Amino acid sequence: MSMWNQLVTLLRGSAHEAGQSVVDKRALVILDQQIRDAQAAQGKARDDLATLTARRRLIEKDLDALTAQRGKYEASARAAMQRGDMDLAREVAERLASIESEQATKTPQIADMRGAEDRIRGIIKQSDGKIQALAREVEVVRANESVQKAQASVAASYGGTISSMGSAADSLKRIKEQQAIRDEKFRASAELEDMRTGADLDAKLRSAGLLEGSSSADDILRRLSGPQDGGEATRLPGAEPRALPRE
Known part of the structure; x- marks a missing residue:
């Protein structure tokens, strides 16, 4: 392979890789749009089903009218034949032939349309289930994506946080x-x-x-238990009289 072909292959591979990377990053956006497109298609399918049902019901009304006309003309043909008016009876018979032909055409149409309605209704129901399942899966993926982004953010800042905490503890x-x-x-x-x-x-x-002007608790108690106003001193239990120095 020539160098030029290798370069072209490399560019194509790089373009595919870049495009795939963009698609992966925007996968949820793409899925959301695809779901909206599918829901729009479902709405169009429902509208088409309603149109088909309306047309089938109109044909059924026409068939009911033809059945009523057939009964009326059959009675008229019998009456004309009883009166011997064969020309009128033939004319009515020709009209009956046209009605029966139209009935023979519309009857299978109604059956086909009913079958198509059932098939479309089943497809719509199945597609609704798939869309709902995909939407739930997208919500799960979106929730997981949010959680993983939060985890990545915590993991990215964890090292710096631990380092900062260590520095703060040292300080x-x-x-x-x-x-x-x-x-x-x-x-x-x-x-x-x-x-x-x-x-x-x-x-x-x-x-x-021993310091002048200082008294202990015992000294204070002894002083308070000494004679007051010339009376006999009140001796407290456990307190012995203190000997006075001689002059």
């Missing part, structure tokens, strides 16, 4: 560490300040009741 960990360091720095600074001013030592002395 949160660093912030907590920085806050913990600042808390320790504040605590250490306060301790150094207490040591510099002696506040830590004062706190220890105050807790031991």
Whole structure:
């Protein structure tokens, strides 16, 4: 195969592939249009069936009229023959022959038309079922397509989301560490300040009741249980009188 033929084949293959790709991407749109076209064809078939039924009913009415005429003319021919008027009887007989010929033509037409109506009605019913099944299948495919697009979107963003979450978690960990360091720095600074001013030592002395102006809970209870207004002191259970220093 020459190079030119290979290039032509490649172009044809590429065009087919591109066209197939376009068709695949727009498959649901194409199917929707095909369903609409089929429904329109079904509507035309129903209209044709209605027309055929109407014509058949008109022929049946004509046949009923011919049957009524045949009965009337048969009675007239018999009456003419009874009167001996054979010319009139022949004329009526000729009319009867025409009616019977027309009846013989229209009777099979009605049967054929009824058969055609039944066939068309069956085809319409079958086509309706196929169209409905195709429409339901298209809806299922459309729903699956929507779900898969959503899944693809989630999958595409999943990696970036996980990476972002990891970065955020690392940032949160660093912030907590920085806050913990600042808390320790504040605590250490306060301790150094207490040591510099002696506040830590004062706190220890105050807790031991050795700092002037400080009283423990027991001291307060003893004071309250001492003599009031020259009366005898009320001794609380478990509270011993505190020895006063000598002058």
